[in-house]
Amino acid sequence: xxxxxxxxxxxxxxxxxxxxxxxxxxxxxxxxxxxxxxxxxxxxxxxxxxxxxxxxxxxxxxxxxxxxxxxxxxxxxxxxxxxxxxxxxxxxxxxxxxxxxxxxxxxxxxxxxxxxxxxxxxxxxxxxxxxxxxxxxxxxxxxxxxxxxxxxxxxxxxxxxxxxxxxxxxxxxxxxxxxxxxxxxxxxxxxxxxxxxxxxxxxxxxxxxxxxxxxxxxxxxxxxxxxxxxxxxxxxxxxxxxxxxxxxxxxxxxxxxxxxxxxxxxxxxxxxxxxxxxxxxxxxxxxxxxxxxxxxxxxxxxxxxxxxxxxxx
Numbered sequence: 001x002x003x004x005x006x007x008x009x010x011x012x013x014x015x016x017x018x019x020x021x022x023x024x025x026x027x028x029x030x031x032x033x034x035x036x037x038x039x040x041x042x043x044x045x046x047x048x049x050x051x052x053x054x055x056x057x058x059x060x061x062x063x064x065x066x067x068x069x070x071x072x073x074x075x076x077x078x079x080x081x082x083x084x085x086x087x088x089x090x091x092x093x094x095x096x097x098x099x100x101x102x103x104x105x106x107x108x109x110x111x112x113x114x115x116x117x118x119x120x121x122x123x124x125x126x127x128x129x130x131x132x133x134x135x136x137x138x139x140x141x142x143x144x145x146x147x148x149x150x151x152x153x154x155x156x157x158x159x160x161x162x163x164x165x166x167x168x169x170x171x172x173x174x175x176x177x178x179x180x181x182x183x184x185x186x187x188x189x190x191x192x193x194x195x196x197x198x199x200x201x202x203x204x205x206x207x208x209x210x211x212x213x214x215x216x217x218x219x220x221x222x223x224x225x226x227x228x229x230x231x232x233x234x235x236x237x238x239x240x241x242x243x244x245x246x247x248x249x250x251x252x253x254x255x256x257x258x259x260x261x262x263x264x265x266x267x268x269x270x271x272x273x274x275x276x277x278x279x280x281x282x283x284x285x286x287x288x289x290x291x292x293x294x295x296x297x298x299x300x301x302x303x304x305x306x307x308x309x310x311x312x313x
Contacts, residue, residue: 019073021141022172044206052131068172071141077160091234095258142175149188149238158245188238209235270299
């Protein structure tokens with residue numbers, strides 16, 4: 001590791017990123033990995049995934065100055081509230097503050113410091129919103145491997161990881177890819193209640209509860225509504241059953257802790273979820289992604305499922 005790589009790593013560790021890796025421009029040729037998935041329609045209504053295919057195939061094309069990408073990860077596994085146990089209606093990643101905002105601030109601090117210490121340094125922070133193949137970048141940088149549930153897995157931190165990148169003009173040495181430690185385990189595949197994991201690492205988004213409760217726009221069809229159980233925003237089932245997540249530590253980073261607002265008893269009755277109440281819930285939260293109408297739709301689907309499950313007197 002040269003001086004620049006050591007400095008970048010040290011600054012990122014200081015900002016709380018447990019995992020740091022590098023990928024050089026020479027190793028950024030991923031090929032047309034996404035087309036088969038798109039052609040099969042597995043992206044459902046997420047048409048934006050069809051945009052910028054050249055960048056998805058080569059992330060260094062996102063900036064003309066890019067010579068390397070710094071890949072980082074910070075774990076967010078949070079101790080669940082006792083009232084939720086394993087059936088958390090809000091996905092773990094959304095319990096705390098919006099990770100896009102939190103992580104971007106951290107990366108910008110690092111970029112600012114690097115700019116003051118490295119002559120001519122250029123860098124761009126990317127947190128989930130740029131058309132980068134984040135999991136492929138992270139895996140090729142040595143942060144982990146892509147599991148059968150399509151998430152990046154790390155032996156120390158499991159899959160509860162927020163990924164982000166710094167695209168830079170610095171020449172950095174690529175990390176070494178990590179061996180796939182999933183082996184013959186298929187617990188995530190077997191546990192998925194909607195059979196959304198149709199092959200190793202391949203998700204049919206149209207069947208995925210996370211997609212339905214977050215990305216899906218408009219009303220549910222009867223079939224889509226039936227797939228939602230207790231989830232109001234996202235789904236963690238494939239992560240909860242993963243052996244690599246069983247003994248992983250909870251984060252001590254307070255912004256990712258479960259906000260008290262989710263524990264108030266207003267998440268079961270859609271008639272009590274006013275738009276004003278939702279506006280309060282979405283403050284500093286990624287739940288704003290689904291918008292008020294989507295959240296009410298999800299609440300109604302959960303209420304309907306509970307009514308169907310209720311035994312007849």
